[in-house]
Amino acid sequence: MPTQAERKRAQTRVKPNVVARKSGKRKSSTFGAFTWEVLAFALLIAAASLGYHYFNQDKAAPEAATPAPAKGVTQEDFNAKVKEEAPRAPYTIPDTSAFTVIEIPGKGKGAIATRDIKQGELVLREGPLFTIPKAIKGNPTEPIMQKIIQLTGEEQEAFFNLSYVNFPEHLSPQAHVAQLALAIFQTNAVSTGPEEVGIFPSMARLNHGCSSAFNVVYMWRPEEQSLVVHALKDVKKGEELITTYTNTKKTRDQRRAFLQQHYGFHCTCAVCSLPDDLSKASDERLTTISSLYEKFAAWGREEIDGAEAVEIIRQIWRIEDEEGYTSERGSLSADAAWIAASHSE
Numbered sequence: 001m002p003t004q005a006e007r008k009r010a011q012t013r014v015k016p017n018v019v020a021r022k023s024g025k026r027k028s029s030t031f032g033a034f035t036w037e038v039l040a041f042a043l044l045i046a047a048a049s050l051g052y053h054y055f056n057q058d059k060a061a062p063e064a065a066t067p068a069p070a071k072g073v074t075q076e077d078f079n080a081k082v083k084e085e086a087p088r089a090p091y092t093i094p095d096t097s098a099f100t101v102i103e104i105p106g107k108g109k110g111a112i113a114t115r116d117i118k119q120g121e122l123v124l125r126e127g128p129l130f131t132i133p134k135a136i137k138g139n140p141t142e143p144i145m146q147k148i149i150q151l152t153g154e155e156q157e158a159f160f161n162l163s164y165v166n167f168p169e170h171l172s173p174q175a176h177v178a179q180l181a182l183a184i185f186q187t188n189a190v191s192t193g194p195e196e197v198g199i200f201p202s203m204a205r206l207n208h209g210c211s212s213a214f215n216v217v218y219m220w221r222p223e224e225q226s227l228v229v230h231a232l233k234d235v236k237k238g239e240e241l242i243t244t245y246t247n248t249k250k251t252r253d254q255r256r257a258f259l260q261q262h263y264g265f266h267c268t269c270a271v272c273s274l275p276d277d278l279s280k281a282s283d284e285r286l287t288t289i290s291s292l293y294e295k296f297a298a299w300g301r302e303e304i305d306g307a308e309a310v311e312i313i314r315q316i317w318r319i320e321d322e323e324g325y326t327s328e329r330g331s332l333s334a335d336a337a338w339i340a341a342s343h344s345e
């Protein structure tokens with residue numbers, strides 16, 4: 001995810017040529033062993049792409065080429081790999097004309113609106129640089145590296161320019177590319193449905209705000225295979241576009257602890273920066289909203305009737321209004337409509 005004041009970052013950005021790097025000198029370190037593994041994978045994938053290319057050539061020349069596995073790879077594994085490795089969807093650089101990414105004093109990089117943006121307007125539509133399955137058994141470094149070696153030089157650069165946290169302090173980012181890739185992935189990955197997570201280099205420049213402090217929201221659209229970002233409220237030219245990384249119906253202390261642990265920054269958003277008395281009032285509203293949502297869940301279990309459920313939705317709406325927490329308007333309206341429909345008989 002985006003940069004923030006206390007986020008740890010590499011002083012020097014690296015632009016590793018991942019594949020070339022793999023053919024370097026063999027070292028006795030884990031990384032050394034890993035590089036050979038990745039090199040083997042790179043060769044396998046190169047052979048697989050070649051195989052795929054041949055398979056999809058003009059059917060009139062079927063005998064043109066029979067792809068063969070690389071030495072040490074069984075024909076069976078090779079065939080499986082060729083089948084599995086469909087050409088990846090190319091990454092298209094999205095239209096980012098609604099904002100410009102600049103250094104914001106004390107905050108790292110951030111996205112600033114280049115024009116007035118109306119509530120509900122589309123701010124960004126971006127396909128993933130790559131995705132990996134959520135349910136990976138064991139260390140996800142290998143599947144991440146598999147994806148990275150298939151990227152172009154510019155795409156690798158876009159990836160390695162992203163910020164990261166939780167990179168082991170005793171390691172050098174330049175020398176430990178796989179660990180660096182893992183840290184970047186974990187800091188920036190966004191869910192793309194129930195099964196996958198992906199990297200979106202432009203969207204990753206949006207900083208975080210809690211409760212009423214964010215002005216854009218993002219969602220994954222499976223039918224478009226894109227992440228879309230819409231303005232939640234009117235945004236003036238020159239204002240920062242801020243989204244939210246987490247459900248922020250928690251108290252300030254809880255939110256800050258979570259954000260510090262997962263994203264490596266101390267949140268100083270407009271809500272977290274409120275004076276203590278106002279912050280306390282905000283915390284109370286957010287806690288009340290959370291408990292109302294728990295009560296509302298009872299309707300799903302048929303423990304309360306439709307009238308009670310609608311009353312709860314009304315209360316949530318009112319308190320969220322007070323708090324300035326407007327991002328759930330859509331889902332609240334949908335819930336109310338659903339209740340009405342369910343009780344229409």
Ligand SMILES: [Zn+2]
Pocket residue numbers: 209210255267268269270271272
């Ligand atoms: Zn905050």
